[in-house]
Amino acid sequence: MINRFRDLLKQKRLLSKHEKILVGVSGGVDSLVLLDVLHKLSKEEQWTVCAAHLDHQFRGQESAEDARYVQQFCKERNIPCATESIDVPKLIKDSKENPQEVARKARYEFYHRAANQFQLNKLALAHHANDQAETVLMRILRGTGMEGMAGIPEQREENGLLIVRPFLTIFKDELEHYAETYGIIPRLDSSNLKTKYRRNFIRLKLFPLLEKEINPSVQTALLHLGEIVQGENELIQEMSKDKLKAIIKWKKHNKIVIKGKLFLSHHLALQRRMIKLIFSYLLQEQQNLGFIHIDQVCGWIREGRTSTELVLPHGLFAWKEYDDIIFSFEQYPKQNQEYIYKVLIPGNTYIKELGVSIDTRLDSWSDTVSNVSEDRFTAVFDWEAIQGDLILRTRKTGDRMTLLGMSGHKKVKDIMIDAKVSRGHRELLPLLCDQKQILWIPGLRRSNLAVPTPQTKQILTVRIQPFSFDNFGR
Numbered sequence: 001m002i003n004r005f006r007d008l009l010k011q012k013r014l015l016s017k018h019e020k021i022l023v024g025v026s027g028g029v030d031s032l033v034l035l036d037v038l039h040k041l042s043k044e045e046q047w048t049v050c051a052a053h054l055d056h057q058f059r060g061q062e063s064a065e066d067a068r069y070v071q072q073f074c075k076e077r078n079i080p081c082a083t084e085s086i087d088v089p090k091l092i093k094d095s096k097e098n099p100q101e102v103a104r105k106a107r108y109e110f111y112h113r114a115a116n117q118f119q120l121n122k123l124a125l126a127h128h129a130n131d132q133a134e135t136v137l138m139r140i141l142r143g144t145g146m147e148g149m150a151g152i153p154e155q156r157e158e159n160g161l162l163i164v165r166p167f168l169t170i171f172k173d174e175l176e177h178y179a180e181t182y183g184i185i186p187r188l189d190s191s192n193l194k195t196k197y198r199r200n201f202i203r204l205k206l207f208p209l210l211e212k213e214i215n216p217s218v219q220t221a222l223l224h225l226g227e228i229v230q231g232e233n234e235l236i237q238e239m240s241k242d243k244l245k246a247i248i249k250w251k252k253h254n255k256i257v258i259k260g261k262l263f264l265s266h267h268l269a270l271q272r273r274m275i276k277l278i279f280s281y282l283l284q285e286q287q288n289l290g291f292i293h294i295d296q297v298c299g300w301i302r303e304g305r306t307s308t309e310l311v312l313p314h315g316l317f318a319w320k321e322y323d324d325i326i327f328s329f330e331q332y333p334k335q336n337q338e339y340i341y342k343v344l345i346p347g348n349t350y351i352k353e354l355g356v357s358i359d360t361r362l363d364s365w366s367d368t369v370s371n372v373s374e375d376r377f378t379a380v381f382d383w384e385a386i387q388g389d390l391i392l393r394t395r396k397t398g399d400r401m402t403l404l405g406m407s408g409h410k411k412v413k414d415i416m417i418d419a420k421v422s423r424g425h426r427e428l429l430p431l432l433c434d435q436k437q438i439l440w441i442p443g444l445r446r447s448n449l450a451v452p453t454p455q456t457k458q459i460l461t462v463r464i465q466p467f468s469f470d471n472f473g474r
């Protein structure tokens, strides 16, 4: 019988020669068989095999006896065994998290400690084909995507520990048969019937019914479905990662900007995956968003309108700026960030809303005529043509100006739209005005007003600290 397991393990290629394996052993039949099989094959495969058992203190004395039982089982076979006893019921009481998650976390932390203690890098767990079929069916019934339907992964990495499940295609009756053949007596977990209610409902009621009425091999069918989906899933995941790289314009830990048109050029299946990847990147995989939100985002991007902001769970926001789709934990720049400053002449005025300062200087024409040079953030004016105080303020509805080199007025809003200034930044961008008109939109365009001429006596040079739209309002 061990030969069949040897062949199966070889075929799976989850374990190669010289592996250093930690086996998670509960004391139940599956994990005792796994430990026994791996131990029996360890000599020829030159494996180091150790065991780890955690007493979760769920069942008082009974749990403590499980731990002693596993220790004894290991001692008889000369297998090093790490055991710990943790008051998981107390951890659950003190925590706000889901009880199963708390127990799982405690167990995995323990596995890591045990693996470090024995210097091992693989963890083998004894989930089997029935567990897999139950998982696939349960997820289908509860609602899942392809990732969920793929079931339990045969191999995955967690913080440097490679977790393998060599029995995932072996049904429990075969493990029980092995146990009987080799005289392995498992501990009976009395909590099984209570804690695994839903699983037991599927195992004890639903599967027998489905096997009788629909398909005698329903579990195998589900197992195959899981395997097929897992393969296709891996393929589409790889594709999504590739495509995502191309649509990301830039990203930082709390913000991602993607190219809308390129995103929409992909199939909806890839779009959904890419949004999911974006969520898991921003949310650090802790609290991914479900199908409803993923679909909501895809639909919202398709809508195309640029003026809506999407409020998502876990403090995430999404908005559009021309072709950019922005996902961020910072809210869309507020509309009412109006400001107005009297500009000191000569002197320095700090605009706190922008985090930049504005410098002014007055010179006689003859002093400056040789070195006056305008750029996006510097402008020069005929001082005498300026009417009253100089102010720097945000845009007001209906603001208009005459651009240098153009005749007629143009709406400031349209000038900004033409220059592709995003909606949020339109409300923040400073306008330099005198008492009557707008003279200059720093960084963007200047008006045809107060332009120095050969008759100009005094030149006003205004220089605003260069700003990028990324520096403010976002």
Ligand SMILES: Nc1ncnc2c1ncn2[C@@H]1O[C@H](COP(=O)(O)OP(=O)(O)OP(=O)(O)O)[C@@H](O)[C@H]1O
Pocket (backbone or CB within 6 Å): 023, 024, 025, 026, 027, 028, 029, 030, 031, 032, 052, 053, 054, 055, 056, 124, 125, 126, 127
């Ligand atoms: N207390 C524990 N200590 C260490 N490993 C555990 C413990 N409980 C479960 N495991 C590992 O996790 C796997 C899955 O656990 P699960 O509770 O689903 O199965 P189980 O019914 O306890 O399986 P088994 O028949 O092996 O006891 C087990 O097969 C075993 O490898």
